[in-house]
Amino acid sequence: MGTARAARAHIIWTSIALVLISIASCLAYVFMSKVSGCQRISIVNVSEIESMFRHQVSREKWLLKAYNHTDNRLVWDDEWEDHRIRGESILDHNKTWIVIQEKGVYLVYIQVNFILQNNDSTVELKLLVDLSYDGKPELFSAAHDTQVVNVKTSPDAKLNTFLLMYMQSTSQLSVRVFPSDLVNYESQPFSTFITIIKWADDW
Structure with a gap:
């Protein structure tokens, strides 16, 4: 049944x-x-489809890993540098400012990991994103958290932010962190990093 x-x-x-x-x-x-x-x-072959997407996709796709800091600004290393055209770089000479190559709308994700010291204290963590037009940096976004550190808490803390930004060609982006001496640069695969992907040409 x-x-x-x-x-x-x-x-x-x-x-x-x-x-x-x-x-x-x-x-x-x-x-x-x-x-x-x-x-x-109509049905097209695979090579025509690949060719179509190859012409539409922007070259603005970046993955940068922080390896140091100077004046609280993170210093970046391009993880995909070996796959780029020689001489093509998104970083300025100090590697603290990210220089945008194409005008458009960008998806930006930033993650900063901190190593906290167990000393029974309160630590205020900050992540500040500066955007510069024509050499005039302005605070664009911020993330912050307060951690109470003791023997029972985790030795690691994380701040992250997700941004949708419209940027002009030659706009510059920089990330400041506080306290910068607690930033973790060593974890695998990426401890402190930023990804930047061009989403559209305009809003």
């Missing part, structure tokens, strides 16, 4: 799914045929 019920239920649900798929297909066909500019897509 139970097997028969299960079989009937399976047939009913399969029928409902097929009906919904048929309705969705019909609606999509009607919609596509009425919208101006919509055309049927």
Whole structure:
């Protein structure tokens, strides 16, 4: 009896799914045929698809790892430097400012790891993002946290921020951290890093 019920239920649900798929297909066909500019897509080979995406994807994709600091500003190293055209760099000569090459909307994620010292104290952690237009740096974003440090707490702490930013060509980005002497640079694969990906040409 139970097997028969299960079989009937399976047939009913399969029928409902097929009906919904048929309705969705019909609606999509009607919609596509009425919208101006919509055309049927012919089958293309894989090489043509790869070529199409190769021309559309921006070269603005960066993964930078912090390896030091100077005046509380993180000093960066380009993790993908070996895969870039020779001489192409997003970093200034001090490696503290990230220089944007293309105008557009960018997704930016920053993570900073700290090593806390167990000394029964309160530590205020800060992450400040500065954006510079025409050599005039301004505070763009900030993240902060207060950690009470003792023998029972974890020796590690983390601050991160996710930003959606519109930047001009030659805009510059820099990250300040406090206290900078507690920043962890050694963890694998990445302890303190920033990723920058161009999302669109405009809002």
